[in-house]
Amino acid sequence: MKSNVTMKDIAKELNVSIVTVSKALGGKEGVGEELKKKIVECADKMGYRLNSLARSMKEGYSYNVGVIVSEKFVGPPQAFYPLFYQYISQSLGEQGYSMIIQVLSLQDEENLVLPRAYSESKIDGLIVLGQISLPYAQLLQSCEIPIVLLDFYDERIDIDSVVSDNFCGSYEITSILIKSGHRDIAFIGDIYATSSIQDRFLGYYKALLESGIKLREEYIINDRDKEGRYIELAFPDKMPTAFVCNNDVVAYNLILKLREMGFNVPDDCSVVGFDNSVHSVISSPQITTMGVNLEEMGKTAGKFIVNKIRKENKRYGKVTIKENIYQRESVKSLVKINERLT
Amino acid sequence: MKSNVTMKDIAKELNVSIVTVSKALGGKEGVGEELKKKIVECADKMGYRLNSLARSMKEGYSYNVGVIVSEKFVGPPQAFYPLFYQYISQSLGEQGYSMIIQVLSLQDEENLVLPRAYSESKIDGLIVLGQISLPYAQLLQSCEIPIVLLDFYDERIDIDSVVSDNFCGSYEITSILIKSGHRDIAFIGDIYATSSIQDRFLGYYKALLESGIKLREEYIINDRDKEGRYIELAFPDKMPTAFVCNNDVVAYNLILKLREMGFNVPDDCSVVGFDNSVHSVISSPQITTMGVNLEEMGKTAGKFIVNKIRKENKRYGKVTIKENIYQRESVKSLVKINERLT
DNA sequence: CTGAAAGCGCTTACAG
DNA sequence: CTGAAAGCGCTTACAG
Numbered sequence A, B: 001m002k003s004n005v006t007m008k009d010i011a012k013e014l015n016v017s018i019v020t021v022s023k024a025l026g027g028k029e030g031v032g033e034e035l036k037k038k039i040v041e042c043a044d045k046m047g048y049r050l051n052s053l054a055r056s057m058k059e060g061y062s063y064n065v066g067v068i069v070s071e072k073f074v075g076p077p078q079a080f081y082p083l084f085y086q087y088i089s090q091s092l093g094e095q096g097y098s099m100i101i102q103v104l105s106l107q108d109e110e111n112l113v114l115p116r117a118y119s120e121s122k123i124d125g126l127i128v129l130g131q132i133s134l135p136y137a138q139l140l141q142s143c144e145i146p147i148v149l150l151d152f153y154d155e156r157i158d159i160d161s162v163v164s165d166n167f168c169g170s171y172e173i174t175s176i177l178i179k180s181g182h183r184d185i186a187f188i189g190d191i192y193a194t195s196s197i198q199d200r201f202l203g204y205y206k207a208l209l210e211s212g213i214k215l216r217e218e219y220i221i222n223d224r225d226k227e228g229r230y231i232e233l234a235f236p237d238k239m240p241t242a243f244v245c246n247n248d249v250v251a252y253n254l255i256l257k258l259r260e261m262g263f264n265v266p267d268d269c270s271v272v273g274f275d276n277s278v279h280s281v282i283s284s285p286q287i288t289t290m291g292v293n294l295e296e297m298g299k300t301a302g303k304f305i306v307n308k309i310r311k312e313n314k315r316y317g318k319v320t321i322k323e324n325i326y327q328r329e330s331v332k333s334l335v336k337i338n339e340r341l342t
Numbered sequence C, D: 001c002t003g004a005a006a007g008c009g010c011t012t013a014c015a016g
Helices: A007-014 A018-026 A033-046 A052-059 A081-094 A106-111 A134-142 A166-179 A195-210 A248-260 A278-282 A294-310 A337-341 B007-014 B018-026 B033-046 B052-059 B081-094 B106-110 B134-142 B166-179 B195-210 B248-260 B278-282 B294-310 B337-341
Strands: A064-070 A098-104 A125-129 A147-150 A161-165 A185-188 A242-245 A270-274 A288-291 A318-322 A324-326 B064-070 B098-104 B125-129 B147-150 B161-165 B185-188 B242-245 B270-274 B288-291 B318-322 B324-326
Touching (some): A007 A033, A018 A033, A081 A098, A081 A125, A081 B081, A081 B098, A125 A134, A125 A294, A134 A147, A166 A185, A166 A242, A166 A288, A166 A324, A248 A270, A278 A288, A278 B278, A294 A318, B007 B033, B018 B033, B064 B294, B081 B098, B081 B125, B081 B294, B125 B294, B147 B294, B161 B166, B161 B294, B166 B324, B242 B248, B294 B318
Parallel strands (some): A064 A098, A064 A125, B064 B098, B147 B161, B185 B242
Antiparallel strands (some): A098 B098
16 A cells, blocks of 8 residues: 555645645636645645546546557567657657557467456557557457557558558659659569568659659569579669669668679669668668658557547548658769759 | 446346455455356456456556656667567566556656656556666655666666676676687777776676686777777787677677788687677678677566565665677687587 | 445535 | 535455
8 A cells, every 4th residue: 555645635734625626736627726826835745646547437548558569579679669669658648648568479469368458447549569460450449449550551450550651752762863863763672572562663663754764674673582582683784873772681782782893882873772770870881761750650650549539439541651761871963063053 | 438347237237246246356255156157257248347447546556567768768770778668568467567658758857857657656666767867866766666777777876776797798708709719819899988898898807817818918909089989900919819899880890800801700710799789680790799688687677676566675786687698600619529529 | 155335536516 | 716425446344
């Protein structure tokens, strides 16, 4: 048992009723200014802390939001999911909510055991971070609790989700190359491999189209075999002046390869990547890249879930968040300064 | 208002008292086996969820632990702090606790504003992840709530803490080199720079001492100037066969440098690092390194805080956790296989 | 084994 | 403006 100061203690101290204390501390109508001030001061002096549990009992809301992440994402230090937590937390905090994080064990996911925070009614809403098995997602959906999926989406379930926009991001970074005067731009990646690589390819294509640059087949350079292993790149006869790589690892290796071949980056060729992973920072030169906008995504998910809690029928659907550009050193502008001015 | 199933509903359904339902569901003494089973089944069927808030009200415990981290650690993708969360969460989960994470804003840290989770009585204990300003730590200490510091320690305050053991880790990895037959082992790092580098140097020294290897001054190679910028390494005339680097970045660059100089790693020289950072993985060859044992540290902090909540006077002091070795490819054994057998 | 009563700390109508 | 009463959902003694 904690020996905490309660409203009762303050009421006794000041010879007023508990109701009045509650109103004063809660900023509600119906207390004289002077008395209110006295109560607030007294509470402060006595080290009073609100017992939000008691309030929650009355209201039926815990003012907590749960974030669950599958155990399969726990571990590898390259993982970026944990970076979301802090942004979600900040967003929730601003809205008066706290964040409860729970790792969903592989067994619980498999056996469809609901997260404890939920079964103990500790949370008013749930953010699911990253992919989760379809049956589990369906289980969650059947619970009468607002849910937002973060960085994950499945057509077979109809839950609001916040995802990154690969297509847009690729379009943007390719456009930057074009604006920098590049017209011979290759795309490196297996455009049949995953839907996100496909989207990145299509964003690249859109940027070309928009600038009237023809898509050349030999400028679509495959980087992996059917098993997903990276392969030697087959460069076209006429070297492009810029490469859009489907991720930073590929960009990193490309830069090494180009150097071997006698091409310097960015002086001879420009290179851009995706993901803003450590490879982009560790590379020399550092790689200009598009990366998931963690902050924007986390804060959006935080806002959505709180809004959903407040208005139970609120729907958002699948919301895409633009990626962030990280301008570094691997792109050279072919446009002369005086040309730019004209 | 949620329209949740409560014990009252179950009681009505089964024509028993709420007390009996509470006992049955709580696994307490004093209910007939048969009735108990019936109640549990009924609760299941009706989709009953415990309202832990109500329980907490009675008991005075929230069964939540807060984790706060200063905003100054939020952002850089190299940060490893977020990786702690999942381990802490797992540890707390096993003990029946949930984890509430809160980022402490720079303003709140500066203005000594207590974390909301605390001032709203949402948590029974607090884990502080990473360094926090001394005044703030003192403020927290003055609160009547159990606290554990994680990866941070300050002599001026007397709060239980869980930190990584640089000294031991360095001793261990150096010993491994020695066991592999190396005797000419250099240490690379500015031994006056930080206390953790100092500890790593001393661990290295201890391993030498233990094996009767003399510490040679020219084998302590400084790697940075007074402003902390990395400098050219001054290699000794007689090249060592192994290098203990004070971190992975240094090890990474050393390997490149050695290659330039015509030394191959690990065939001509072995190299080990510290931190298990991405540099150790990205390097070619990958670097054998000692790294913070995130899992062990997180779980230890989780256990400590719960124990402290349960027994209010429990003290641990400063607890060091051994680092983990990550054996990779940058060490060559000089011991022949048949020698090993003898 | 079963259950009526009291209480955890607060808030929300509703009276005065 | 001030406050007595009821209630949020549960648990803990204590009777029967």
